[in-house]
Amino acid sequence: MCLSVPGKIISLYKNEEGISLAKVDFGGVSREVCAEMISGIKEGDYVLVHVGYIISKIDEKEAIETIRDIEKISEMDQEV
Amino acid sequence: MKYVEEYRDPELVRKLRVALQNTAEKKWNVMEVCGGQTHTIMKYGINDLLPPNLNLLHGPGCPVCVTPIEYIDAAIEIAMNENVILASYGDMLRVRGSNFDLLSAKGNGADVRIVYSPLDAIKLAQKYKEKNIVFFAIGFETTAPANGQAVLLAKRLELKNFFLLSAHVLVPPALRLLLRDNRTKINAILAAGHVCSVMGYEEYIDIAEEFGVPIIVTGFEPTDILEGILMAVKQLEKGITRVENQYRRVVVKEGNIEGKKIINQVFNVVDRAWRGMGIIPQSGLEIKEEYSDYNALEKFPLTFKENINNKLVCIAGEVLRGIKKPFECLYFRKECSPEHPIGAPMVSSEGACAAYYHYYKNKTLTYE
Numbered sequence: 001m002c003l004s005v006p007g008k009i010i011s012l013y014k015n016e017e018g019i020s021l022a023k024v025d026f027g028g029v030s031r032e033v034c035a036e037m038i039s040g041i042k043e044g045d046y047v048l049v050h051v052g053y054i055i056s057k058i059d060e061k062e063a064i065e066t067i068r069d070i071e072k073i074s075e076m077d078q079e080v
Numbered sequence: 081m082k083y084v085e086e087y088r089d090p091e092l093v094r095k096l097r098v099a100l101q102n103t104a105e106k107k108w109n110v111m112e113v114c115g116g117q118t119h120t121i122m123k124y125g126i127n128d129l130l131p132p133n134l135n136l137l138h139g140p141g142c143p144v145c146v147t148p149i150e151y152i153d154a155a156i157e158i159a160m161n162e163n164v165i166l167a168s169y170g171d172m173l174r175v176r177g178s179n180f181d182l183l184s185a186k187g188n189g190a191d192v193r194i195v196y197s198p199l200d201a202i203k204l205a206q207k208y209k210e211k212n213i214v215f216f217a218i219g220f221e222t223t224a225p226a227n228g229q230a231v232l233l234a235k236r237l238e239l240k241n242f243f244l245l246s247a248h249v250l251v252p253p254a255l256r257l258l259l260r261d262n263r264t265k266i267n268a269i270l271a272a273g274h275v276c277s278v279m280g281y282e283e284y285i286d287i288a289e290e291f292g293v294p295i296i297v298t299g300f301e302p303t304d305i306l307e308g309i310l311m312a313v314k315q316l317e318k319g320i321t322r323v324e325n326q327y328r329r330v331v332v333k334e335g336n337i338e339g340k341k342i343i344n345q346v347f348n349v350v351d352r353a354w355r356g357m358g359i360i361p362q363s364g365l366e367i368k369e370e371y372s373d374y375n376a377l378e379k380f381p382l383t384f385k386e387n388i389n390n391k392l393v394c395i396a397g398e399v400l401r402g403i404k405k406p407f408e409c410l411y412f413r414k415e416c417s418p419e420h421p422i423g424a425p426m427v428s429s430e431g432a433c434a435a436y437y438h439y440y441k442n443k444t445l446t447y448e
Contacts, residue, residue, distance in 0.1 A: 052197025
C-alpha cells in the first residue's frame, strides 16, 4: 500500500480546475500525477510518487552520500 | 531506473553482509514494520544473507491485512445499494468480510471498481453525476493525505456525489502495542520509510526512549534494508537506543508539512479495531464533522458495528504481530494460497504470507 515509485518531473502545470499537476517520467513511462501536496519542486527534480501524488522530493546529495557511507563503513569493517 | 538500481548493487550488498557478520555478536530480533520491506526481504533473500544470530520479525504494515472485517462488510453493504459505484485499491477487493469479498459483491451485480489513485475516484464522480461514488479509503499515514486531499478536492469542485469510507490506521500506536506484548521479543525496529516521508520521525523518538529500542527509518531497496539492519545492530551491540534515519534521500525529520496539514484538516484520531490485533487506542482516522457531507458512514445508514470478536481461522493475527512466521500455519501452501486465501496476509501484495508463498523455498525453521 505504501508502495511509492521514484520518477523525474518532466513538466509542472495546473489543469482547468486549478489543480497542480505534474508529468513524471518513471524510467520511460510517464504519467500525470498530483502536485498539490508538495512545495519547492521544479522540472528535472526527482520525486517519490504514491497513489498518484508526489509525497516527497528525492535529495540527490543524500542519495549519493548513502551509497558512499555504505562503501566507507564496509571498507572499515573489511580492514578489521 | 535512477534511485532504484544503485540500491540493488550486488557489490554493496556483499559489503553490507560482511559488515553485519563482523558487527552482530549477540542474538537480536529486528522487526521491519512495512509489508513492502517484508517483500524486499523475501524477494532478494535478505534473511539468507544475515548471520544466524539475527532474526527478522515481520510487522503489521499491510493495510489490507489489518482493515477490520466490519469495514469490508460496510463496503459491501454500501456497494449493494442502487446508484453506487464503490472504488478501492485492487488488493482490498479480494479480502473476505464476514461472508464474502467485494469481488463477489461485484459478481452479484454491485458496481465495484479498482482505482490506482483517489483522483481516479474523483474523476468517476465528475463523469457519473447521477451515481454516488464511494471511495474505500484504506492505508497508513503515507496514503491518508492523498485520500484526505480527495475530500478537499470534492469540496472545491462542489461535488455532491463523492464519499469516503475511511478505514485509515496509524503506525505508532500499533508499534506501542507490539512493544508492550512480551511475546514479540522485538530488540529493534526498522520504521517504514514512506510513512515517515509524510510524518517525519519525531513521534518515534519517544517510543525509542520509552521502550529502549533502536528505531531506524529505513527504505525499501535491498541495500537500504541491510544498512537499516546494520545501523540497528550497531546500536544494540553498543547498548544505544535512539532513532536514526537510513532513508535520508527521502525522509526529513519533520516529514511532509503539507501532507500532515491535510491529515489534521480532514481527519480526527479515534480508537480503531485492527484485524487480528483488536482495538488499538487512538490508531485510526475518521472524517471530521466539518466534512461529514463526504463521509460514507453518514450518507449510508448501515447495520455494521465494530467488534473484535471475529474469530480468525488461521494464524494471521500472530503473523501480523511478528509472533509467528507464515510457514508455521497449518494452512500455508496447502488450503491457503494467493489464489484461495484464507487470511488477509495471503491476499495482499504486502502480506507476509504472500511474500513467503512467492519467495520462501525452505519450509524448515532456521531459527529458534
